[in-house]
Amino acid sequence: SKRLGVCAGEGSAWGSARPLMKVIEVSGHGIPWLLGTFYGLCQSDSSATREVLLNLLFALLLDLVLVAVVKGLVKRRRPTHNKMDMFVTISVDKYSFPSGHATRAALVCRFILHHLVLAVPLRVLVVLWALIVSISRVMLGRHNVTDVLFGLLLGYALYSVVEYCWLSPLSAPALFALWSH
Ligand SMILES: CC(C)=CCC/C(C)=C/CC/C(C)=C/COP(=O)(O)O
Numbered sequence: 001s002k003r004l005g006v007c008a009g010e011g012s013a014w015g016s017a018r019p020l021m022k023v024i025e026v027s028g029h030g031i032p033w034l035l036g037t038f039y040g041l042c043q044s045d046s047s048a049t050r051e052v053l054l055n056l057l058f059a060l061l062l063d064l065v066l067v068a069v070v071k072g073l074v075k076r077r078r079p080t081h082n083k084m085d086m087f088v089t090i091s092v093d094k095y096s097f098p099s100g101h102a103t104r105a106a107l108v109c110r111f112i113l114h115h116l117v118l119a120v121p122l123r124v125l126v127v128l129w130a131l132i133v134s135i136s137r138v139m140l141g142r143h144n145v146t147d148v149l150f151g152l153l154l155g156y157a158l159y160s161v162v163e164y165c166w167l168s169p170l171s172a173p174a175l176f177a178l179w180s181h
Pocket residue numbers: 029030031034064086087088089090093095096098099100101102137142
């Protein structure tokens with residue numbers, strides 16, 4: 001993992017690519033996804049869109065909690081070559097197992113592919129984005145390879161849980177009443 005951390009610092013082998021890697025990092029961060037989903041929810045005027053966005057919000061929150069619990073239990077420190085200059089973190093983010101970005105990337109990727117009708121090139125782009133976000137975690141020196149692989153597995157599995165617990169106006173009428181206008 002240390003050898004793959006080619007963007008871990010400005011002086012690293014691919015240090016000039018570090019700013020780009022950090023943009024990719026923000027694209028997989030929890031805050032833009034949570035705020036974007038919440039904004040979409042407030043703006044949506046169709047009940048079908050609201051149902052999908054409410055479930056995405058639920059999935060993102062579940063993911064944050066699950067990753068925080070696992071990080072807190074495993075307590076694996078981030079690689080020593082990581083510079084702790086990440087965009088907004090919470091206390092457990094000093095730990096690295098599993099990668100929250102990889103978990104979210106896999107979860108969101110499955111969610112989008114399942115619930116959005118997209119042309120094939122866009123579907124490919126979504127998968128590529130999830131892979132690039134995951135690979136960039138190791139390149140930035142934020143994670144070991146195993147943190148990212150487990151994160152991807154966890155996010156993939158978490159999507160199945162979200163599908164199983166799918167919130168609908170029938171199963172959670174009070175929640176949907178909050179958002180109907
Ligand atoms: C509602 C609430 C508590 C939002 C917090 C959003 C937040 C600060 C998420 C942390 C995202 C983050 C930095 C994850 C760490 O990702 P790794 O891939 O480095 O594990």
